[in-house]
Amino acid sequence: xxxxxxGGTRLDPWFGAYARxxxxxxxxxTRALFSVASRPEVVSLAGGMPFLDALPMDLIAKVTAxxxxxxxxxxxxxxxxQGHPTLRGQISQVMAEESIQAHPDDVVVTTGSQQALDLxxxxxxxxxxxxxxxxxxxxxxxxxxxxxxxxIEHVPMDESGLIPEALxxxxxxxxxxxxxxxxxxxxxxxxxxxxxxxxxxxRVEVLDICQRAGILLVEDNPYGLLGFDGRITPAIRSxxxxxxxxxxxxxxxxxxxxxxxxxxxPHAVREKLVLxxxxxxxxxxxxxxxxxxxxxxxxxxxxQIGVYRQVYRERCDAMLSALAEFLPECSWTKPAGGFYxxxxxxxGVNTKTMLPRATTALVAYVSGTAFYADGQGxxxxxxxxxxxxPERIREGVxxxxxxxxxxxxxxxxxxxxxxxxxxxxxxxxxxxxxPDVA
Amino acid sequence: xxxxxxGGTRLDPWFGAYARxxxxxxxxxTRALFSVASRPEVVSLAGGMPFLDALPMDLIAKVTAxxxxxxxxxxxxxxxxQGHPTLRGQISQVMAEESIQAHPDDVVVTTGSQQALDLxxxxxxxxxxxxxxxxxxxxxxxxxxxxxxxxIEHVPMDESGLIPEALxxxxxxxxxxxxxxxxxxxxxxxxxxxxxxxxxxxRVEVLDICQRAGILLVEDNPYGLLGFDGRITPAIRSxxxxxxxxxxxxxxxxxxxxxxxxxxxPHAVREKLVLxxxxxxxxxxxxxxxxxxxxxxxxxxxxQIGVYRQVYRERCDAMLSALAEFLPECSWTKPAGGFYxxxxxxxGVNTKTMLPRATTALVAYVSGTAFYADGQGxxxxxxxxxxxxPERIREGVxxxxxxxxxxxxxxxxxxxxxxxxxxxxxxxxxxxxxPDVA
Numbered sequence: 113x114x115x116x117x118x119g120g121t122r123l124d125p126w127f128g129a130y131a132r133x134x135x136x137x138x139x140x141x142t143r144a145l146f147s148v149a150s151r152p153e154v155v156s157l158a159g160g161m162p163f164l165d166a167l168p169m170d171l172i173a174k175v176t177a178x179x180x181x182x183x184x185x186x187x188x189x190x191x192x193x194q195g196h197p198t199l200r201g202q203i204s205q206v207m208a209e210e211s212i213q214a215h216p217d218d219v220v221v222t223t224g225s226q227q228a229l230d231l232x233x234x235x236x237x238x239x240x241x242x243x244x245x246x247x248x249x250x251x252x253x254x255x256x257x258x259x260x261x262x263x264i265e266h267v268p269m270d271e272s273g274l275i276p277e278a279l280x281x282x283x284x285x286x287x288x289x290x291x292x293x294x295x296x297x298x299x300x301x302x303x304x305x306x307x308x309x310x311x312x313x314x315r316v317e318v319l320d321i322c323q324r325a326g327i328l329l330v331e332d333n334p335y336g337l338l339g340f341d342g343r344i345t346p347a348i349r350s351x352x353x354x355x356x357x358x359x360x361x362x363x364x365x366x367x368x369x370x371x372x373x374x375x376x377x378p379h380a381v382r383e384k385l386v387l388x389x390x391x392x393x394x395x396x397x398x399x400x401x402x403x404x405x406x407x408x409x410x411x412x413x414x415x416q417i418g419v420y421r422q423v424y425r426e427r428c429d430a431m432l433s434a435l436a437e438f439l440p441e442c443s444w445t446k447p448a449g450g451f452y453x454x455x456x457x458x459x460g461v462n463t464k465t466m467l468p469r470a471t472t473a474l475v476a477y478v479s480g481t482a483f484y485a486d487g488q489g490x491x492x493x494x495x496x497x498x499x500x501x502p503e504r505i506r507e508g509v510x511x512x513x514x515x516x517x518x519x520x521x522x523x524x525x526x527x528x529x530x531x532x533x534x535x536x537x538x539x540x541x542x543x544x545x546x547p548d549v550a
Numbered sequence: 551x552x553x554x555x556x557g558g559t560r561l562d563p564w565f566g567a568y569a570r571x572x573x574x575x576x577x578x579x580t581r582a583l584f585s586v587a588s589r590p591e592v593v594s595l596a597g598g599m600p601f602l603d604a605l606p607m608d609l610i611a612k613v614t615a616x617x618x619x620x621x622x623x624x625x626x627x628x629x630x631x632q633g634h635p636t637l638r639g640q641i642s643q644v645m646a647e648e649s650i651q652a653h654p655d656d657v658v659v660t661t662g663s664q665q666a667l668d669l670x671x672x673x674x675x676x677x678x679x680x681x682x683x684x685x686x687x688x689x690x691x692x693x694x695x696x697x698x699x700x701x702i703e704h705v706p707m708d709e710s711g712l713i714p715e716a717l718x719x720x721x722x723x724x725x726x727x728x729x730x731x732x733x734x735x736x737x738x739x740x741x742x743x744x745x746x747x748x749x750x751x752x753r754v755e756v757l758d759i760c761q762r763a764g765i766l767l768v769e770d771n772p773y774g775l776l777g778f779d780g781r782i783t784p785a786i787r788s789x790x791x792x793x794x795x796x797x798x799x800x801x802x803x804x805x806x807x808x809x810x811x812x813x814x815x816p817h818a819v820r821e822k823l824v825l826x827x828x829x830x831x832x833x834x835x836x837x838x839x840x841x842x843x844x845x846x847x848x849x850x851x852x853x854q855i856g857v858y859r860q861v862y863r864e865r866c867d868a869m870l871s872a873l874a875e876f877l878p879e880c881s882w883t884k885p886a887g888g889f890y891x892x893x894x895x896x897x898g899v900n901t902k903t904m905l906p907r908a909t910t911a912l913v914a915y916v917s918g919t920a921f922y923a924d925g926q927g928x929x930x931x932x933x934x935x936x937x938x939x940p941e942r943i944r945e946g947v948x949x950x951x952x953x954x955x956x957x958x959x960x961x962x963x964x965x966x967x968x969x970x971x972x973x974x975x976x977x978x979x980x981x982x983x984x985p986d987v988a
Binding site for chain 2: 123127130131137138139159161164165170173174176177178179181185187189191223224226227230235236237241252255256258294354363367368370378379380381388392393394395396398399400402403
């Protein structure tokens with residue numbers, strides 16, 4: 113037998129056989145951070161992991177055991193590609209909290225809302241098609257769009273989210289250039305990573321711009337119910353059923369380990385999504401779906417979301433106070449909900465090259481460059497307040513303040529372009545391969 | 551706002567916005583059968599659902615509850631994209647039963663082995679690339695290959711599975727024509743749908759042909775441990791680690807509701823698969839992975855597979871006797887394991903047009919056409935013996951015998967091309983839209 117069957121390199125005999133799309137795949141910055149964040153001595157302000165200690169775990173264990181003991185042969189069997197009707201009905205009720213009126217038939221259950229994003233992109237995007245995204249945008253969405261060889265176009269935001277005038281300008285410019293814009297991807301509520309929220313007036317404007325241009329609006333809303341004051345901004349989907357594909361998730365309001373999210377779409381689009389999902393995974397997990405259905409049925413899920421809100425409000429407060437105390441040279445957004453704040457550092461500091469030094473100082477964050485497809489974000493970073501306790505958040509921000517102070521000293525000594533990152537020592541693995549979105 | 555934003559049809563405003571690959575998506579024959587098979591009065595010989603009543607459900611409930619009560623904050627949290635190390639270690643042990651030596655690092659946990667198929671295709675196949683498959687081949691694999699716009703080329707089988715000479719001929723012919731063959735997809739053990747098994751000598755030959763031609767071999771092996779006599783044929787992967795991508799699943803040996811399968815691949819390919827999976831679903835379900843890990847740790851999983859083997863052997867016996875009794879005009883394969891037998895009907899009978907009449911007579915099967923990408927299979931059907939009891943299997947085959955007798959009378963009266971299918975009445979929804987693979 114040939115020792116080099118693919119005609120490729122010695123390191124990878126199949127190198128020559130990969131599809132075109134595969135050559136663009138890169139290890140993401142956030143994946144490298146997983147290993148760092150898991151070290152107990154590091155305060156991770158990097159990940160988006162919900163604080164599951166707040167869940168009534170004994171009750172969940174009991175409800176799940178009852179489900180398996182009484183309906184195990186259903187819960188562990190194959191299901192249909194669209195998702196279990198009981199859960200889809202409950203999802204309609206969850207969305208009603210955000211003023212969405214959607215029939216359970218319009219809901220497709222997915223393996224986390226990440227799969228929903230994958231399916232929407234698969235169904236709509238040919239290589240070279242344009243996807244409009246906020247600047248910055250969710251790193252996992254950028255990965256999907258890149259994997260389908262989309263052209264990613266960032267649209268500027270401000271403290272109130274996506275700027276309608278900038279969107280209109282981008283649409284005009286790209287249309288004039290003959291580009292096919294497939295959809296706008298937006299996270300309007302407690303934005304990841306920016307932490308800002310699009311006001312209702314802007315939602316109307318943004319939707320109107322998309323409608324006039326014949327552009328689908330993809331609304332990603334995993335944090336919508338996690339507003340600190342308990343008020344809920346109506347989803348864009350509540351304004352228009354036919355023009356919006358809505359992505360929801362149980363990952364932040366319940367738990368991500370079930371990998372259960374959903375997409376609500378206009379009828380014909382929904383049918384395409386189901387077919388694409390069947391080809392991709394046959395059907396979503398019945399075990400997860402029916403466990404969640406039993407939880408929603410037997411537990412006070414809205415009360416639990418209230419518990420989460422309190423936890424995250426307290427942690428956000430801790431973070432904002434610590435930022436004021438330890439990073440006075442920076443500016444940051446003031447989230448009204450969700451998991452993240454977006455911090456801008458002084459000119460001359462580069463958050464990507466600073467990251468190894470931060471992890472050496474036992475604090476982790478995600479560099480702003482992860483959230484752009486075009487190399488922006490070197491002066492920003494995302495800080496998460498969802499997982500560590502308020503005390504740990506304060507300690508993490510204190511460490512970050514120390515790192516930044518030294519960074520500013522270096523900038524003062526060498527100027528903004530020297531002496532470059534120190535990638536030796538224990539933090540070297542954090543930088544890893546090039547990020548897929550920078 | 552425009553009432554026709556996508557410039558498409560009135561029925562689907564987004565019709566003009568779909569990607570090229572989306573226009574090839576069709577409802578599969580097997581999906582339509584789900585709704586029929588679920589009617590209690592119908593004996594379904596159609597689906598591949600394992601018989602979960604054979605599972606120790608109280609024990610599984612207890613083990614799962616213990617997991618959630620003691621490690622719930624881990625089990626319900628995000629995990630890494632490759633899958634949990636504990637489960638990957640256990641998967642290595644499961645594969646050792648099939649003589650495979652694979653390090654846990656070479657395993658990627660997926661959302662059922664369907665997602666593994668999707669990832670392998672995504673990583674390797676550009677539109678127009680050739681994928682070699684058996685004739686017939688698994689319907690879910692054909693759906694994936696079509697969704698990536700592969701050119702599907704069937705290679706003939708006989709009672710001993712894929713014919714090596716036919717494979718060599720196909721490779722030669724396609725290579726001469728300048729086609730890029732990306733991989734051979736094969737289900738060598740207790741084949742779905744053919745029910746046959748590739749002997750070891752042929753495994754060596756098939757692998758050698760692929761190696762000489764530089765073609766990757768994708769081995770799909772969900773049924774490998776379900777041989778009726780308890781003997782286990784070594785997987786092709788056990789013969790060669792670098793030339794084979796191996797797909798495994800807990801769907802048949804434990805339960806499909808967890809949607810947990812895996813792919814074992816050469817190192818560099820594995821890394822691409824992880825990246826593609828992260829873009830697609832972020833990470834596989836921790837809840838499912840750790841539930842299965844706890845089951846494997848605390849229950850006699852090999853003994854349970856022995857129970858399954860007994861159940862399916864008894865049901866296969868019931869089916870083969872019933873076929874001899876009620877379908878003497880037909881021929882069929884004699885499975886040594888797995889879920890299926892492949893039945894050939896007399897000339898003039900068309901299993902696809904016969905299906906509505908069969909369901910009217912309260913028995914369901916899958917027409918052979920579902921398992922071909924090129925319109926073959928009209929004289930074949932797949933019968934499953936995994937789910938109904940032996941008594942129900944006998945009754946189902948008896949009903950099928952009655953339908954076939956009438957069919958043969960029609961053939962005698964009108965010849966093989968008339969009077970065409972009767973799609974009125976309650977069975978009409980079974981035919982549904984065109985199958986995606988016919």
